[in-house]
Amino acid sequence: MFNVTPIAIYEDNYVWLIQHQGKVCVVDPGHAEPVIEHLQKNGLTLDYILVTHKHWDHITGIAPLKQHYPLCQVYGTGHEEVPCLEHALLGGESLDLMGLTWQVVHTPGHTLGQIAFYVLDESGQGHLFSADNIFACGCGRMFEGSAEQFQASLASLVSFPASTLIYGTHEYTLANINFALHIEPNNTFTLHRQDLCTQLRDEGKATLPTTIGDELKSNPFLRWGQPDVIRAAEHHKGAPLHGPAQVFGEIRLMKDKF
Template identity: 40%
Template sequence: MLIISPIPAFNDNYIWMFHSPDSREVFVVDPGDAGPVEQALNYHGLNLVGILITHHHFDHIGGVAELAHTRNIPVYGPDNPNIKGITHPLRDNDTVELSTCQFKILATPGHTLDHIAYFTDSGDDENPALFCGDTLFVGGCGRLFEGTAEQMYSSLSRLASLPGHTRIYCAHEYTQANLEFARAVEPNNRKLQEQVMQVAELRSENRPTVPSTLRKELDTNPFLRSNQPEVIQAASDRDPSSSASPIDVLRVIRAWKDNF
């Protein structure tokens, strides 16, 4: 079991911090800014013992050098030599043990080519946990900055095969905007309509909408539902030249979301 907590950063980033209940030694995921991490560590009396990186974008790695400067700690991340500071490069299907939990590394290209995710069977409250960076969001997925729709579809399909009660710890508070788009794609999705109301209440209280669960995402996230009739029809209406293949549907709705 892990205690997993969000550290807000920038306008809408979450830096995830986790540790075992009986330990003050913590890991952080995607520390784009060192300042909020140091503040959280000092406030809670915790000791940083490692850093996890999902991909090379600055809002995910910007605080690594400062956090590691005075600490002899491992920095785990993609096998990308262009990311400075990584001491333990990771590849698809590698495993690492952190805070007494074993994490499996999943290559998830699409948003970037080097993107990886970290999955463990023993997360918060014994639920599996997935630190997925910018591949999968609550109600959405990452922009295709470097990869293709085919790569993103493959990555999302891989994540969709995880246990339904897996908790999804993504790196941004994009949920309200994502669900607004999801409603444009699937206006008749009742579970989506319920989630919109739940999220509005959470945000009115300035509370995080993350984590979600994979089961909820499979019911409401259009980027995990590119094989569903209403999503296929929405893609066809948007681009009549598109096919009904899930990859083409994802391509169309991702481009639609880019300009929504």
């Protein structure tokens, strides 16, 4: 059985711990101690580390985890500097890990070298480890790439089935929903999500994973073709916008200042 557990680190990060067929993997371990504590508490060892990009809150735990579990293998982006990297990935690869086939997708935008991991479990359920590409009702900041690159990366990720579970790395959901409702105040699906996610956070629970289907209904960074989103972007720009990348880029600028 494919099992995914969030390990909370820092103020709002998650390290995703995956178990399947007796193997254990973590994605983007920005802090080692909570991961080691979880593994020891549950009698587990670590077999794989997957790394999406170079930012400190995604990589700081790699070296101490590798020291603690020297047999674990580190797979990550080969476009950027990643500690202890043993298997460099550029995008387009298929990996045979944990008895499953994983797809690697190059997703420039947040950083130029960021990658994402997609896998189908034996039941046919898709799982997308999206790093700082897609959050619940949001996306990462555009630190290095262009709007054209980032929008194309997002479009490639949401081409997976609508039922695909998305595991972003940050618990930004309620703030993201506030912005989404600023863009589309009459989006009833987003209003419903706000109630649901508020309850989850009040109970101390994660609002992730989300699904591609839910994001396409409520995430303004993926709704570049919707009239209300286009209207909000053009109002902010003060001029007509042409095409998804321009709309996405303007919405991203709005969020940066929100």
